Amino acid sequence: MNLPDKPTIDGLPDKWAQRWESERVYRFDRAAPRERVFAIDTPPPTASGELHVGHVFSYTQTDVIARFQRMRGKAVFYPMGWDDNGLPTERRVQQFFGVRCDPSLPYDPGFTPPEKPGKSQVPVSRRNFIELCERLTARDEEAFERVWRLVGLSVDWSLLYTTIGTRARAVSQRAFLRALDRGDAYPAQAPTLWDTTFRTAVAQAELEDRDRPGAYHRLVFHPDASGAAPITVATTRPELLPACVALVAHPDDERYRPLFGSTVRSPLFGARVPVLAHRLADPAKGTGIAMVCTFGDTTDVIWWRELDLPTRPVLGFDGRFLPDAPSGLSEAGRAAYAGLAGATVHTGRERITALLRDSGELLGEPEAITHPVKFYERGDKPLEIVSTRQWYIRNGGRDEALRDRLHARGRELTWHPAHMRTRYEHWVAGLAGDWLISRQRFFGVPIPVWYPLDADGLPEHDRPITPAEHTLPIDPSSDTPPGYTEDQRGRPGGFTADPDVMDTWATSSLTPQIAGGWGFDDDLFARVFPMDLRPQSHEIIRTWLFATVLRGHTEHDALPWRNAAIAGWILDPDRKKMSKSVGNVVTPLGLLAEHGSDAVRYWAAAARPGADTAFDTGQMRVGRRLAMKILNATRFVLGLGEPDPAATVSEPLDRALLAALQPVIAEATAALDGYDAGRALDAAERFFWLFCDDYLELVKLRAYGQHGPAAADSARLTLRAALSALLRLLAPVLPFVTEEAWSWWQPGSIHTAAWPAASDLDGLAGDPAPLAAATAAIEAVRRAKSEAKVSMRTPLRSLTAPDDDAFTRIEQDVRDAGVITAVTRHPSPTYLAHL
Numbered sequence: 165m166n167l168p169d170k171p172t173i174d175g176l177p178d179k180w181a182q183r184w185e186s187e188r189v190y191r192f193d194r195a196a197p198r199e200r201v202f203a204i205d206t207p208p209p210t211a212s213g214e215l216h217v218g219h220v221f222s223y224t225q226t227d228v229i230a231r232f233q234r235m236r237g238k239a240v241f242y243p244m245g246w247d248d249n250g251l252p253t254e255r256r257v258q259q260f261f262g263v264r265c266d267p268s269l270p271y272d273p274g275f276t277p278p279e280k281p282g283k284s285q286v287p288v289s290r291r292n293f294i295e296l297c298e299r300l301t302a303r304d305e306e307a308f309e310r311v312w313r314l315v316g317l318s319v320d321w322s323l324l325y326t327t328i329g330t331r332a333r334a335v336s337q338r339a340f341l342r343a344l345d346r347g348d349a350y351p352a353q354a355p356t357l358w359d360t361t362f363r364t365a366v367a368q369a370e371l372e373d374r375d376r377p378g379a380y381h382r383l384v385f386h387p388d389a390s391g392a393a394p395i396t397v398a399t400t401r402p403e404l405l406p407a408c409v410a411l412v413a414h415p416d417d418e419r420y421r422p423l424f425g426s427t428v429r430s431p432l433f434g435a436r437v438p439v440l441a442h443r444l445a446d447p448a449k450g451t452g453i454a455m456v457c458t459f460g461d462t463t464d465v466i467w468w469r470e471l472d473l474p475t476r477p478v479l480g481f482d483g484r485f486l487p488d489a490p491s492g493l494s495e496a497g498r499a500a501y502a503g504l505a506g507a508t509v510h511t512g513r514e515r516i517t518a519l520l521r522d523s524g525e526l527l528g529e530p531e532a533i534t535h536p537v538k539f540y541e542r543g544d545k546p547l548e549i550v551s552t553r554q555w556y557i558r559n560g561g562r563d564e565a566l567r568d569r570l571h572a573r574g575r576e577l578t579w580h581p582a583h584m585r586t587r588y589e590h591w592v593a594g595l596a597g598d599w600l601i602s603r604q605r606f607f608g609v610p611i612p613v614w615y616p617l618d619a620d621g622l623p624e625h626d627r628p629i630t631p632a633e634h635t636l637p638i639d640p641s642s643d644t645p646p647g648y649t650e651d652q653r654g655r656p657g658g659f660t661a662d663p664d665v666m667d668t669w670a671t672s673s674l675t676p677q678i679a680g681g682w683g684f685d686d687d688l689f690a691r692v693f694p695m696d697l698r699p700q701s702h703e704i705i706r707t708w709l710f711a712t713v714l715r716g717h718t719e720h721d722a723l724p725w726r727n728a729a730i731a732g733w734i735l736d737p738d739r740k741k742m743s744k745s746v747g748n749v750v751t752p753l754g755l756l757a758e759h760g761s762d763a764v765r766y767w768a769a770a771a772r773p774g775a776d777t778a779f780d781t782g783q784m785r786v787g788r789r790l791a792m793k794i795l796n797a798t799r800f801v802l803g804l805g806e807p808d809p810a811a812t813v814s815e816p817l818d819r820a821l822l823a824a825l826q827p828v829i830a831e832a833t834a835a836l837d838g839y840d841a842g843r844a845l846d847a848a849e850r851f852f853w854l855f856c857d858d859y860l861e862l863v864k865l866r867a868y869g870q871h872g873p874a875a876a877d878s879a880r881l882t883l884r885a886a887l888s889a890l891l892r893l894l895a896p897v898l899p900f901v902t903e904e905a906w907s908w909w910q911p912g913s914i915h916t917a918a919w920p921a922a923s924d925l926d927g928l929a930g931d932p933a934p935l936a937a938a939t940a941a942i943e944a945v946r947r948a949k950s951e952a953k954v955s956m957r958t959p960l961r962s963l964t965a966p967d968d969d970a971f972t973r974i975e976q977d978v979r980d981a982g983v984i985t986a987v988t989r990h991p992s993p994t995y996l997a998h999l
Contacts, residue, residue, distance in 0.1 A: 165802055165909050171795035173788070176900040177761045181313040189913050190318045194688060196239030203695035204230060205676045205725055206319065207708070208245030208327060210252050211304045215311050216749035217764075217779060218742050222731035224768035226699040227317045228841040229729070231896035234318070235919035241692045243323035243679040246308065248301040249608045250668035251362060251542055257297050257607075262286060265293035265606045267663075290606050290641070297607040298328075314756050316765065316899045318915065325678055327671045328607070332678045333637035336671045337612040339719060340601075341630055348558045348718055349601075351625060355458070355465045356552040356600065359540040360483030364604040365554050366540045366547060367667060370707070376537040376546070379530035380450060383520065385411065385428040388436065395428060395439075396527060398450030400535065402520065403513040404457035406433045406490060406501050407478045412467055413453040415441035420453055431525035432516065433501065434494025440471055459549035461538070462596065478504075479548050485512050509548070553625070555602040555611060555664065559714055561595035573713050577728055580839040581774040584702060584730040591706040599711070601670040608665030612638055614645040621656040629659065633683075673711035676724045695725040697839075702730050702774060729839045732776040742779065750779060762898040763787035769841045769897040790849065791901040794894065797856050798905035801883045804867050811877030815866070816973035817938055818882035819930025821859050825851060825886055826922040826929055832893050833919070841897065848893035855886055858939045865980040885928060889920040937970040938978055941995050945982035948997035962986040964996040 184190060204226065209219055234240045258264055262281020269289040277296060278286060288296070305326070312319070325332060343349035357366040381402040385395040397411060408430045413420035423439040430437060437456075444463055445454055456467045458475045467473065476490035478501075489501035500519060504512050520526035537546045560567030570592050579585045602611060612631055615623035629645040631638050640661035644650050652658030671678075676695050681688040694716070700708055709728060716724035733741045742749045755764050759781070766787025771777040813819055828851045835843035860883070865871075867879035888910075895902040895914045906914035945963065949956055960982050965971045967989035971978075975987060982997075 167799050167802055167908055171792070171799055171904075173760045173762065173791050173795065173901055173904075176904055177314045177316065177756070180900050180903050181316070184318075184913070184915075185313075185321070187913070189915060190234075190240070190242065190320050191322065192241050192320045193239040194691070196691065198691050200237070200239050201241055201691050201696075202230075202233040202238035203241035203680070203692035203697070203725075204243075205679065205695045205698045205712075206243055206245065207700050208247040208325075208672065208675060209308065210250075211246040211248040211301045211308060211326075214304075214751050215308055216742060217752050217755060218734040218749065220311075220315055220752045220755075220764060221734050221768040221771070221777065222699065222701055223312070223317060224315065224765045225731055225771070225773075225841055226697075226729070227315075227319075227765075228769050228844075228896040229697065229699075229836065229839060230318050231899065231915055232836045232844075232919065234915060235892065235895070235917060237918070240318075240320075241323075241680075241695075242319045243325065244309075244312065244317070244319040244321065245325045245327065245675060245679060246301065246305045247327045247668065247672055248297075248305070249328040249665075249671065250603075251364070251605060253297050253301055254293075254605060254607050255542075257293070257300050258285060260300055261296050263288045263293065263296060265290055267606070294607055301326075301328075311752060311756075314761055315752070316761055318899070323679060327668065327678070328609070330637060331681075331684055332671055332674075333609045334684075335674050335678045335682055336609045336666060337631075337636045337638065338633055338683055339674055339677070339715060340666070340670070341612060341633065342719065343557055344628075344630065346718070349555060350558075351553060351555050351628075353551060353553045355468070355549050356554055357462075357538070357540075357547045358481065358550045358552070359543045359545070360481070360548055361543055361545050362540070362605070363481055365552060365600055365602060366543075367600045367669070370541050371538050371547070372541045373536035374539050375534050377532065378535050378537075379532050381517065381520070381530050382451070382527040383431050383455070384525045384527060385430060385437075387423070388427045388429065392423075392426075395423070395453060396451050397453055397455045399455050400533070401457065401460045401513075402516050402526075403504075403509055404460050404478065405430060405455070405516055405520075406435070406493060406497065406504070407457040407459075407476045408433075408435060408437055408455050409458055409473045409476055410437050410456040410467070410471065411439045411453050412442045412445045412456050412471075413439070414445040414447050415443065417445070417447045417452055419447075429494075430497075432519055432523060433497030435476070435492045435497065442467055442471060458551075461549070465549065475551060477551060479509070479550060481550060481552075483545065483548055484508055509546075554600050555666075556598040557601050557670070557714075559595060559599040559711075560592060561597045561599075567592060567595065570710075570714060570717065573717055573723055576723055577713070578726060580727060580729045584705065584728070584774055587702060587705045588710060591710055599714075601667045602664040603667050604663070605665050608668065609637075609671050610639050610641065611662040611664050611666060612636065612640060613662040614640050614648075614659045615662065617654070617656055617658050617660055619656050621654075623660050628662075669707055669711050672708055673715045676712065676716070677719075693720070693724070694722050697727045697729060698725045699729045699731065702732065705730070727839065730774045732771065732774055735776050735778050737779070739778070741776075755781070755784065759784040759788050760791060760900075762791040762901045765897055765899075766790060766845070769845050772842055773840055787898075790852070791898055793856060794852075794891070794898065794901050794905055797860065798887060798891070798908065800860070801880075801887050802909050804880050804883065807877040807880040807884070808873070811874070811881050813878050813882050813885075813928045815863075815875055815878040815882075815977075816930065816934045817859075817862060817977050818878050819928065820932050820935035820938075820974075821855070821882055821886060822925045823929035823932040824854075824935050825889060826925055829889060829893065829920050829922045829925075833921075836896070844893070845897050848890060852890050852894065854939065855890060858942055859886075859935070862938050862942060862974075862977045862981045866977060870980065871976065882928075885925065889924070892917060892920050931970075933970040934974045937966075937968070938974045941965060941971065941974075941978045942981055944995035945978075945984070945997045948999060952999050954999070957983055958999070960984045960997055960999060962988060962998045964988050964990055964998070966993050966995070967991055968993075 261277035264285040266287040271291040485504040614629040767783040831847040832844040863879040869876040
């Protein structure tokens, strides 16, 4: 043994991270049979900016399970990925380099971004922009890996993948083409939720409601029937009045039933629109009759589709009013519209309100309200709905049979904690349409489709051209389709590429296939798929978890994994979720340096599964104290010397300690089998402090040899057996400090050592009652001396103890530890100390 003079936790992360990598401690055994494999579908964090403490929190919980399973003898398949495509990366590149993508520009091989980005972004070609994305994400990924190594994630870094890498692009495109062949993927021209800032479509799963100020405007519609009274309609979007195509009321609303089937003229614009009945109209909202516009919100889309209404679009992709008036307006209405062309939504609302006020068709002044408005989760402006051609994947939103099968998949999955299944089921039940997967962006996986051009140079969208699987990945903007040459690109009779890329979730939903080598390494894929564990946070059950279940079901007719372990959020002191967008996040490097990696992991692992947890440096200080105590206790135990090889555990207190340790091992094992790292840590930690604070003090003199070599060897043997088990119980949570302590006296890594079993102690354990008696006695002694404010080594005149066999068997150890002069016995079960 090479015991340090003064143990320290400083420097351990760097020391052991390097050693683990060089010795390939966490390398996956590719020859392991499937029944010995434990495969984890690790979340690939978005590689833009910095990791924050919330990442450390959830990924540590996964790592605890990975380390536990490895010590159980499993070959742990534990990859890491970087999610580096999509809007977050593009936005960061725009801000970092001061550029914006202009696909019409040619590639400039010598382009250098400005040293100091100015207020105006420099336009660059799509290829130049993608090169900058790759350059910045590579830099961010290096920083991420450094943090993960300091945190001690036991991932196999040889399995690293990126969601924009060659394999990920090929897998994504292969899955898309197969879905297209099955009819699960399809294009459609349809109303689309649209972010006007990013100029891209947004899927249902990416929406969030934000409360925003608004106002009810009461508008007067004029019935075509002579003598009929005007109809007042309350709307929060008067600017969409030129897009109005109908008025809708509930079929049971007596106020409007006589009007169903009639027509009215819209104020200001004079369009003739029908009055119709529909169950979604709310009689209690506004005046009970709604203005249907194409399109103001998702309910307008439902009414438009189910009532077979015409389309009168007025907003463009930039969120401004289109230059030409929609059809159906009166001559005066077209003149009024001319004053809106090119205006923003806000300006259009002001202008139309002023015109309505002047015409007398606005009743009273607008009534201020606060109401929920739909935003893209990463956007700053309310979403609009425009008609676009997009790609969709069937997800059960319009197919009841598929929806039922996906519900059943959710019930097949084992959830930790179990109540999180409810979130999945609510999401599946509330699907309002198929999954929109195309995006009008640049840095992403291209839709692998071309279209032939007719004699007029127009794309024939109903005759898509697709590549062979063995040619994947492809980029249709630079690769040519089979049977064509590059000089036919964009020419009549030639071809054109689909300009869109896939939503980042369309790739991330295939992480089991990407990491497992689907189509690249069939032997590996057969060993790891379906995987054993999907760890993730609860807010992306509706996106990442659901979409991955969908892809596993439709492509493999199987769940992609057997268990889902759901982590909660990290909350700031105001109980708000930590988020980069909010700006209340804490980055981990300072915490790791101040408290130590093991201490930060201790705080993360102690949380309840699925529960939102407060950021708490106090817990980290507790973890640091535990880490230091592990080193000091190990040094003390090992410093007592080796027990004789022939020694046995003979003393009652020693056998009682090991007996008490057995249920602790069983509890920690059961907790980790149930993906509850916090309960496992609590059990091990409680016993560790009993071991240090009570047992060590009780047997210290005996272990030094005060009562002979046999009694000393019994204590030393017990101390080592208990310490060995405790270090292994704590190793998944505190990997650095336990590895350091283990290295002082054991060969190999603690992280490949066998997980302790209660049965390991069967031949050494005895009756646990003497341990309970000893701890109760020594607690009474400590309390008396503490109240008297004297040293713990101050002699105690006497101790009155219960007259039972348990105390009799450990009396000498108690007398030694408490420096007790005399012991008297009484029938009471209490202990009384007398100074």
